[in-house]
Amino acid sequence: MSEYSGRKSYRYKLTPTPAQEQAMETTLWRCRTLYNCALEQRKTWWDRGEGKSPTCYQQQAELPDLKAACSEFAEVNAQVLQDVLKRLDRSFQAFFRRTKAGEKPGYPRFHGRDRYHSFTYPQYGGGAVMDGGVLNLSKIGRIPIRLHRPLQGTPKTVTISREADGWYAVISCAGVPMQPLLPTGRETGIDVGLKVFLVTAHGLVIENPRHFRNSERRIAKADKHVARCQKGSKGRKKAVARRAKAYQHVKRQRLDFHHKTALMLVRENDVIYLEDLQVANMVRNRHLAKSISDAGWAQFRAILDYKAACAGKRVLAIPAQYTSQDCSGCEERVPKSLSVRTHVCPACGLVMDRDENAAINILRAGQARRALT
Ligand SMILES: [Zn+2]
Numbered sequence: 381m382s383e384y385s386g387r388k389s390y391r392y393k394l395t396p397t398p399a400q401e402q403a404m405e406t407t408l409w410r411c412r413t414l415y416n417c418a419l420e421q422r423k424t425w426w427d428r429g430e431g432k433s434p435t436c437y438q439q440q441a442e443l444p445d446l447k448a449a450c451s452e453f454a455e456v457n458a459q460v461l462q463d464v465l466k467r468l469d470r471s472f473q474a475f476f477r478r479t480k481a482g483e484k485p486g487y488p489r490f491h492g493r494d495r496y497h498s499f500t501y502p503q504y505g506g507g508a509v510m511d512g513g514v515l516n517l518s519k520i521g522r523i524p525i526r527l528h529r530p531l532q533g534t535p536k537t538v539t540i541s542r543e544a545d546g547w548y549a550v551i552s553c554a555g556v557p558m559q560p561l562l563p564t565g566r567e568t569g570i571d572v573g574l575k576v577f578l579v580t581a582h583g584l585v586i587e588n589p590r591h592f593r594n595s596e597r598r599i600a601k602a603d604k605h606v607a608r609c610q611k612g613s614k615g616r617k618k619a620v621a622r623r624a625k626a627y628q629h630v631k632r633q634r635l636d637f638h639h640k641t642a643l644m645l646v647r648e649n650d651v652i653y654l655e656d657l658q659v660a661n662m663v664r665n666r667h668l669a670k671s672i673s674d675a676g677w678a679q680f681r682a683i684l685d686y687k688a689a690c691a692g693k694r695v696l697a698i699p700a701q702y703t704s705q706d707c708s709g710c711e712e713r714v715p716k717s718l719s720v721r722t723h724v725c726p727a728c729g730l731v732m733d734r735d736e737n738a739a740i741n742i743l744r745a746g747q748a749r750r751a752l753t
Contacts, residue, residue: 384690388533388556393526394515394540394547403520404540404547410456411464412496414446418468419490436469457507457518463500494620498541504551508538515549525549532556544624560692567651569743571703571735572677574718577641579735581743589637595630602626634676642684646691652684653746656697698746708732708740 396404422433440462447454453461471488478485489495501508507518515525517540533553541548569581577586602623609616645652657677688695705713707723709730714723716734723730723737730737 382558383533383555384558384686386686386689387536387552387554388686390529390531390551390553392515392528392549392551394549395524395526396547397521397523400521400523401547404542407456407460407499407520407540408496408542410453411460411499412491412493414453414461414464415468415496416490418465419488422468422472423487433472436465439465439468455519457501459502459507460499463502466502467500497543498539500537500539502537504535504538510535510551523547523549544621544628556690558690558692561647563650564648566649567653567743567747568645568649569653569739569741569746570645571655571739571742572657573735575721576735577637579733579739580645581736581739583733583736585733585736586641589633591633592630595626595633599623599626599630634679638676638680638683639687642680642687645684646687646693649693651694651696651746651750652688653696653698653742654681655700655703655742657700696746696750698742698749701745703741703745704734704738706741708737708744 418439421439425433443453443458443461443465468488475485475488501517509516510525510531511522513524513527514522515538516522517538531551531553533556535551536554537552539550539552541550570578573579573585577588579585602619606616606619606623609619685695687693702713704723705715707714707725707728707730709725709732710728712725712727714725716723721734723732723734725731
């Protein structure tokens with residue numbers, strides 16, 4: 381059986397004892413401290429103006445000295461600590477990359493208590509290993525794990541993360557077997573909707589689920605509640621926890637919706653064409669900002685790509701060019717502003733929903749490009 385070339389993550393709920401929970405909490409705390417210290421070190425070097433800062437490798441080489449000086453770090457798995465420095469390095473690499481590209485990214489930030497949620501064992505087997513219904517974590521213990529679905533492929537890394545409703549293990553696997561779906565002989569184009577989630581070239585409209593709105597209201601309410609509570613009070617702590625739960629809830633709803641929508645598209649089509657949207661650019665455009673970030677298009681794209689790859693289907697992105705302006709009936713260019721929801725062609729008389737017209741153009745442009753290659 382052939383394998384999917386990317387990674388697949390499996391997420392399982394952990395049921396730690398209070399002592400294990402405390403141990404994970406302490407590990408998180410130490411990882412965050414290390415992160416902030418290493419960031420401080422890089423910043424100091426940088427500010428000295430020599431135009432360089434310690435590399436990840438140099439910082440990792442200092443870990444043994446750090447452990448000798450502060451024994452509490454010796455109580456954290458060595459590879460977990462190395463991974464903290466790698467995370468910091470990744471955020472610096474991203475910062476440099478964006479600076480080079482002429483953007484103005486923010487300098488990597490110090491992480492407060494609420495902004496550091498996870499730590500990673502970068503090598504499965506080295507400190508973290510499954511043993512039946514138990515996840516064995518070095519320096520923490522044997523934690524019962526709820527395997528609600530079986531793990532496939534070869535486990536590579538284990539990330540322990542604290543979420544609003546408890547602790548989770550995310551196990552990233554390589555070599556996950558593909559699950560090909562039968563070809564249907566159908567192709568379609570999809571366009572990101574402004575009012576709806578997406579529209580296909582065949583006129584299928586996928587609405588944003590109504591429960592998103594309810595969840596949003598819940599979040600707004602929770603936000604207000606937090607703002608009203610006195611800083612440092614017990615009530616505030618509770619309100620913050622409630623808000624975190626509301627966020628987690630909407631995050632999961634959205635993920636579930638994206639999975640279901642992607643699966644439906646991949647089942648019904650062999651090739652799915654879409655526009656190569658620069659989501660970052662679009663979010664900067666105020667008109668589109670709300671609906672695009674709302675819809676989480678980037679996350680959906682990633683899920684769709686992944687599902688298609690696993691099923692032996694294809695997702696092809698085409699450059700965005702006049703897809704919403706051109707008439708899908710006669711190719712006449714019909715300029716329209718974003719507020720115009722309906723495409724009305726003065727040349728051939730075609731009247732059609734704006735997004736559906738665009739989806740048809742995307743399908744055609746994609747097929748034309750494919751014919752050329
Ligand atoms: Zn026309």
